[in-house]
Amino acid sequence: MPPNKRAKVRTEATSSDDSSDEGNAFTLNKKKKVAAPAGKRVKSSSEPPTYSHWLMKSEPESRFENGIDVKFGIEDLKTQPDQTACWDGVRNYQARNFMRQMKAGQRAFFYHSNCKEPGVAGLMKIVKEAYVDHTQFDRKDPHYDAASKPSNPKWSMVDVQYQRMLLRFLPLSELKKYHLQHRDSGGPLKSLALFTKPRLSVQPLTAEEFDFILSLEDKKPL
Numbered sequence: 001m002p003p004n005k006r007a008k009v010r011t012e013a014t015s016s017d018d019s020s021d022e023g024n025a026f027t028l029n030k031k032k033k034v035a036a037p038a039g040k041r042v043k044s045s046s047e048p049p050t051y052s053h054w055l056m057k058s059e060p061e062s063r064f065e066n067g068i069d070v071k072f073g074i075e076d077l078k079t080q081p082d083q084t085a086c087w088d089g090v091r092n093y094q095a096r097n098f099m100r101q102m103k104a105g106q107r108a109f110f111y112h113s114n115c116k117e118p119g120v121a122g123l124m125k126i127v128k129e130a131y132v133d134h135t136q137f138d139r140k141d142p143h144y145d146a147a148s149k150p151s152n153p154k155w156s157m158v159d160v161q162y163q164r165m166l167l168r169f170l171p172l173s174e175l176k177k178y179h180l181q182h183r184d185s186g187g188p189l190k191s192l193a194l195f196t197k198p199r200l201s202v203q204p205l206t207a208e209e210f211d212f213i214l215s216l217e218d219k220k221p222l
Helices: 074-079 093-101 172-185 207-218
Strands: 053-058 084-088 107-112 119-132 156-171 202-205
Touching: 053 119, 053 207, 074 107, 074 119, 074 156, 093 156, 093 202, 107 156, 107 207, 119 172, 156 172, 156 207, 172 207, 202 207
Parallel strands: 053 107
Antiparallel strands: 053 202, 084 156, 107 119, 119 156
C-alpha cells in the first residue's frame, strides 16, 4: 500500500531481549528427539505450536504521535482500496514473530483497542504474508527505529483485507466474563491471550477460541 494508505496499529514497548528466538512466546525446551517411524515425521515436543487464527489490535480513535494521527479502525480499513491495508508499526518481537507465522487466507479478528469501549469489531483476512515494514526506516513516522537497517530489517508487516463486521460488537468486558468463567470451568477461553498476554497487539487464537468468540455474535450479551 502507498505510505499514506497504511494501517496505524497500536504501538507496543519493544522487548529488550532480541535473542535467537526473538521474543517468541514459547521457550524451546532442550529434549532428546525421538526417532520417527520410517516415512513419518514426528513433531518435536520442543517446537512451538502453530496457529491459523488471530486477533489484531488497532486504535479507532484519534491519538497523535509526532504530529501524526495513528487512528485506524475497522471503518478506516473498509475505505482503503480493495479494502486492504498493510498492518505496520508493530514494535514488539513476540507480536512480530506471530505475524511472520501468518499465512495468506487465514482469518483474524479486528480488535478496537485503547478506546472508550475496546472489543472485537469484525473479521479480516491475511492476504499477503510477512514482508519488510517500511515505516521502521522513515524518520518522520512514529514507528521509526534508528537501530534497524535496510540491510538487516528488524520489523515485518502483513497485508489484511476487510471481510465483514460482526453481527454485534463484542466488548472486552463481556469476553472477560467468559474468560473468568472458563478459567474455573475449563472452557474455551480459559487461556485466551487477550487476558494472559494483554499487552500484545497481535495475538494467536486456537481454533476453539476463534470459533467460540465468533459464535457469540449470535448470542445475547452475557
